[in-house]
Amino acid sequence: MTAKLTNAQIAWRAAQDIPDGAYVNLGIGFPEMVAKFKPEGREVIYHTENGILDFGEAPPAGQEDWDLINAGKKPVTLKPGAALFHHADSFAMVRGGHLDVAILGAFEVAENGDLANWSTGPGSVPAVGGAMDLVHGAKRVAVITDHVTKGGKPKLVKKCSLPLTGVGCVTTVYTSLAVVDIVNARFVLREKLPGMSLDELQGLTGATLLVNGGVKDLIVPEV
Amino acid sequence: MNKIFPSIEAAIEDIQDGSSVMIGGFGGSGAPIELIGALLHRYRKTGSPGSLTVINNNAGTGGIGIAAMIDAGMVAKMICSFPRTSQPRAFTERYLAGEIELELVPQGTLAERIRAGGAGIPAFYTPTSYGTDLAKGKPVAEFEGRHYVQERWLKADVALIKAETADHKGNLIYNKAARNFAPLMAMAARTTIVQATHIVEPGAIEPEHVVTPGIFVDRIVEVADPRQEEVLVREGATQ
Numbered sequence: 001m002t003a004k005l006t007n008a009q010i011a012w013r014a015a016q017d018i019p020d021g022a023y024v025n026l027g028i029g030f031p032e033m034v035a036k037f038k039p040e041g042r043e044v045i046y047h048t049e050n051g052i053l054d055f056g057e058a059p060p061a062g063q064e065d066w067d068l069i070n071a072g073k074k075p076v077t078l079k080p081g082a083a084l085f086h087h088a089d090s091f092a093m094v095r096g097g098h099l100d101v102a103i104l105g106a107f108e109v110a111e112n113g114d115l116a117n118w119s120t121g122p123g124s125v126p127a128v129g130g131a132m133d134l135v136h137g138a139k140r141v142a143v144i145t146d147h148v149t150k151g152g153k154p155k156l157v158k159k160c161s162l163p164l165t166g167v168g169c170v171t172t173v174y175t176s177l178a179v180v181d182i183v184n185a186r187f188v189l190r191e192k193l194p195g196m197s198l199d200e201l202q203g204l205t206g207a208t209l210l211v212n213g214g215v216k217d218l219i220v221p222e223v
Numbered sequence: 224m225n226k227i228f229p230s231i232e233a234a235i236e237d238i239q240d241g242s243s244v245m246i247g248g249f250g251g252s253g254a255p256i257e258l259i260g261a262l263l264h265r266y267r268k269t270g271s272p273g274s275l276t277v278i279n280n281n282a283g284t285g286g287i288g289i290a291a292m293i294d295a296g297m298v299a300k301m302i303c304s305f306p307r308t309s310q311p312r313a314f315t316e317r318y319l320a321g322e323i324e325l326e327l328v329p330q331g332t333l334a335e336r337i338r339a340g341g342a343g344i345p346a347f348y349t350p351t352s353y354g355t356d357l358a359k360g361k362p363v364a365e366f367e368g369r370h371y372v373q374e375r376w377l378k379a380d381v382a383l384i385k386a387e388t389a390d391h392k393g394n395l396i397y398n399k400a401a402r403n404f405a406p407l408m409a410m411a412a413r414t415t416i417v418q419a420t421h422i423v424e425p426g427a428i429e430p431e432h433v434v435t436p437g438i439f440v441d442r443i444v445e446v447a448d449p450r451q452e453e454v455l456v457r458e459g460a461t462q
Contacts, residue, residue: 069249130329
């Protein structure tokens, strides 16, 4: 069995599919890592829910301006040409179809594109943030995730068992083992680790992986 | 016209028990710490205003701002999108003990409900939350082949807002991303109270640069050297 991709490698792979000139929202946490792997020569404009377009990396320690943060409440900087706006405009950008790509994490993704990523059910304090808005409106809604849970259960499933974030909203899933597109409410395998057989991958996936015209090797550098 | 109040205490003295209070800010960015401080001081001294419904994106961090209001026992209900913060103790304790009510609203829906409240739009349809637990009990309609959830406007008795610069007429400019919900809340509250770092004469703000027009602002107090919530939380301060 081939070693699965690290989180950094999953983020790298997702970054390769962001086109030049795209407006992109990266979810809090793991998805923020995608920004590190933007291919050289491409311009990507990042959006954050709390009202910034075109923010850049964190400032050096000690130079933070805590009024200038991203949705994860981390300090950021403004790039030349950045814009500031209020929350209603920010979510008009989200729901209005103006973002090209949104990248989120997931607990589960179903073959019809349903996403569960905000609640593990009763017993804790529920919190949703902007996730339910972000899954509607971006032209592509990509998920980055391990292929299976820590307990080894599939995260790509026939039907989500956890509370939904959105219905039929995910377009592509980048996992630790494969790249899977969602087409006509089915999982279509685009790439898989070269050392892994289709049967082996199918065994770790909770719904049928369709193969439409060949599967490419998922090859990611050490990052 | 002059909306400048002589003191922060005077600006908040008529907020009643049971009021709904919109508080600007996203995490610590834009949190009106001094206005909250004055409200806390009044509550500790007089027991009023209590039983508040507080509307904010979050539900307080550490022991500062909204978290301090919750710790003091002033808050009966939170309307917010993300009550889990880096230090959510104050809200979490009360919530798990059943001592505070939570209305969880997706962030974009929260913003639009407040905007609608300020704009005279009683309800609107959004794709957000369709098919999820947060859409339960809400009317659904189909437009151009997609499903949308009906959401209602959100208004409040009071908004507490932090601005960078205000003029006497109430025109406001904010500091960077501290703007977030504030322009919407200023529209949606019956009484909008602003703490401003700088107060300038009318005309000093370029009309082209006004972010919140003064019509949405009722009271202004100068807080020349405001404290920043995130900095205070990192210092472990309480309020």
